[in-house]
Amino acid sequence: MNIEVKLFAAARQAANQETLSIEIAEGATVQQLKAELGQQFPGLKTMLDHLLVAIDTEYAGEDQVLQAGQDIALIPPVSGG
Amino acid sequence: MIELTQDTINTDAVLDSVASTEAGAVVLFLGTTREFTAGRQTASLDYESYGEMAQRKMEELEAEARRRWSLIEVTLVHRLGHVGLGEASVAIAVSSPHRGDAFTAGQWLIDTLKEIVPIWKKENWADGTSEWVHPGMPTTTCPETDPK
Numbered sequence: 001m002n003i004e005v006k007l008f009a010a011a012r013q014a015a016n017q018e019t020l021s022i023e024i025a026e027g028a029t030v031q032q033l034k035a036e037l038g039q040q041f042p043g044l045k046t047m048l049d050h051l052l053v054a055i056d057t058e059y060a061g062e063d064q065v066l067q068a069g070q071d072i073a074l075i076p077p078v079s080g081g
Numbered sequence: 082m083i084e085l086t087q088d089t090i091n092t093d094a095v096l097d098s099v100a101s102t103e104a105g106a107v108v109l110f111l112g113t114t115r116e117f118t119a120g121r122q123t124a125s126l127d128y129e130s131y132g133e134m135a136q137r138k139m140e141e142l143e144a145e146a147r148r149r150w151s152l153i154e155v156t157l158v159h160r161l162g163h164v165g166l167g168e169a170s171v172a173i174a175v176s177s178p179h180r181g182d183a184f185t186a187g188q189w190l191i192d193t194l195k196e197i198v199p200i201w202k203k204e205n206w207a208d209g210t211s212e213w214v215h216p217g218m219p220t221t222t223c224p225e226t227d228p229k
Contacts, residue, residue, distance in 0.1 A: 006131065008129060008130075008131055008199065008201060009129060009201035009203070009213040009215065010201075010213040010215055010218070013213065046219065047218060050215065050217060050218040054131070054134055054199070057131075057133050057134035057137050058134075058137075059197075071133075073131055073134070073199075075131070075134075075199050076201065076213070076215045076218060077215040077216045077217050077218050078195070078196070078197065078198060078199055078200060078201060079195075079200070079201050079202040079213075079214035079215060079216060080128065080130070080135075080159060080170075080171065080194060080195060080198050080199075080200025080201065080202065081112045081170070081171050081191060081194055081195040081200075081202075
């Protein structure tokens with residue numbers, strides 16, 4: 001299935017775009033998405049260990065399964081305040 | 082009141098938003114742009130957020146603070162976009178019947194906001210370079226091609 005991934009801050013800058021479109025297997029987990037992103041977008045590779053994934057505006061665990069139509073975002077370490 | 086804004090934070094409006102005749106204490110915290118960090122000079126900051134998620138996380142912080150302490154009103158305002166030296170990027174105000182809860186809740190709110198709310202700061206250094214601040218992650222200097 002194809003999913004869109006929102007990017008922010010250094011991750012957006014590394015990929016040089018605000019959203020990525022990526023093909024992942026049905027039933028893929030957050031961890032598998034991150035591995036796939038690292039392969040297809042080398043600029044993100046060095047960051048992956050530091051990135052969290054949000055699904056529908058909630059932080060997701062590495063084992064959480066992705067579904068079509070969800071709102072997916074990569075969340076680099078936050079620095080508000 | 083929860084707000085993400087591109088505008089200068091109006092501290093009078095923030096204080097008005099937590100005013101109550103039930104309150105014996107109001108605490109206001111402002112996070113402001115510091116010129117020197119570890120000897121390095123900052124010219125300005127730029128903030129961006131994942132808006133829907135930041136709003137939701139700030140609402141959750143308010144709800145959790147209200148569960149933990151006896152609070153009357155809670156206001157969290159975070160500024161986005163360009164912020165100059167000395168200007169406030171974040172304001173947190175709480176009112177409570179007694180000062181202990183107001184101080185403790187205010188401290189917890191800013192500490193937790195900085196840990197979990199998806200907002201990011203870019204340091205624009207005085208030497209002309211810029212970098213996104215991502216605690217724990219190796220730094221990257223922004224190229225001129227940054228689309229924002």
